[in-house]
Amino acid sequence: MNKNSPIGIFDSGVGGSSIWQEIHKHLPHEHTIYLADSKNAPYGNKSAEEITELSIKNTEKLLHLGAKLIVVACNTATTNAIVTLRQNYNIPIIGIEPAIKPAALKTVSKSIGILATKGTLSSALFSATTREFTKDISVVEIIGEGLVPLIEAGNLDGPEMISLLKKHTEPMISANVDYVVLGCSHYPYIIPQLKEILPKNVTIIDSGEAVARQTKTVLQSLDLLREEYTPPKLQFFTNAKTDTLKFLLKKYSEKISVENCDF
CATH class of the missing domain: 3.40.50.1860 (Rossmann fold)
Structure with missing residues (x-):
């Protein structure tokens, strides 16, 4: 982990991009990597074991991509898997709960x-x-x-x-x-x-702003806020079609990249 590493965010699809928007608003200089696990959406109808397995898969992918902090931008994944994630990974992990x-x-x-x-x-x-x-x-x-x-x-x-x-x-x-x-x-x-x-x-x-504030607080407390003021790299990966993500994030279209990726 270093200050210039990205914030990693995952959700069971495109919805957590609403959380990403709040994080980017509060931390506009931070690199971010977002995983949309749309292939397995929705998580809400799956067993706790399945949800935990998917959350581990997503966490491993974000760690492989160099994340310095992970936001579980999914209520279902947070409530079912965040304890396991925090026990198994030595990295700050922030969850989202209903307000x-x-x-x-x-x-x-x-x-x-x-x-x-x-x-x-x-x-x-x-x-x-x-x-x-x-x-x-x-x-x-x-x-x-x-x-x-x-x-x-x-x-x-x-x-x-x-x-x-x-x-x-x-x-x-x-x-x-x-x-x-x-x-x-x-x-x-x-x-x-x-x-x-x-x-x-x-x-x-909704919980978006609270999650963004907590993300900023944790990065500040660990002295991990990015100090470079060159434009941040804002990457989105989905294991399904890219159309909906591009539609939901159209006002950021000139700043972000949205790619298909199997994970």
């Missing part, structure tokens, strides 16, 4: 919604976090069945997406939630659609 705590602290209606994958909602880490912060609060947990494949296909606002979002949010609206926590790094890409469907008083929270 339950801020929603629980700020709710006025004492009712919050959580939209996440089955793998996240059924994990031990998620259960422990929910128990800790929501003792006197009603929590509506919804599995976002079908959302990740649509986002992976770049279908953010078609009729199928809108129909699914209306179905998934109906129990939350009925329960008078005033905060909706997004528990999947793919979901920030459908915040505009969610805002159209949810009542105006509902606040949507």
Whole structure:
């Protein structure tokens, strides 16, 4: 590890690029390498053992590419595999968890919604976090069945997406939630659609900014912030088609490279 090494980021597909955007905003001079494991998406329907194996595979690839720090930009991988990763690799590893705590602290209606994958909602880490912060609060947990494949296909606002979002949010609206926590790094890409469907008083929270702040804090504490101010190398690798990543990151098209790579 040295200061000029890249930050490594992986997700079960393209969704974690929403986390990458926050990291790049907070750390604009850092080299980054992003792995989109779209071939195996979604992780949310897999067993804990499968999720851990995939997370190890991705971590090994990023280490091979020289990462100085790894961000697990996937809620399901974090909640199921981050303990194993931290036990087995001597490198800073940052995870992403649903932002339950801020929603629980700020709710006025004492009712919050959580939209996440089955793998996240059924994990031990998620259960422990929910128990800790929501003792006197009603929590509506919804599995976002079908959302990740649509986002992976770049279908953010078609009729199928809108129909699914209306179905998934109906129990939350009925329960008078005033905060909706997004528990999947793919979901920030459908915040505009969610805002159209949810009542105006509902606040949507995702974890991207918190992860970016933590990444910066850890690099500062280890004296690993990049000091060179030449343009950073911003690399994206996917083991599926590159189209959706290019679409989601089109405003960065002149700064990034997006390549197909088998991993």
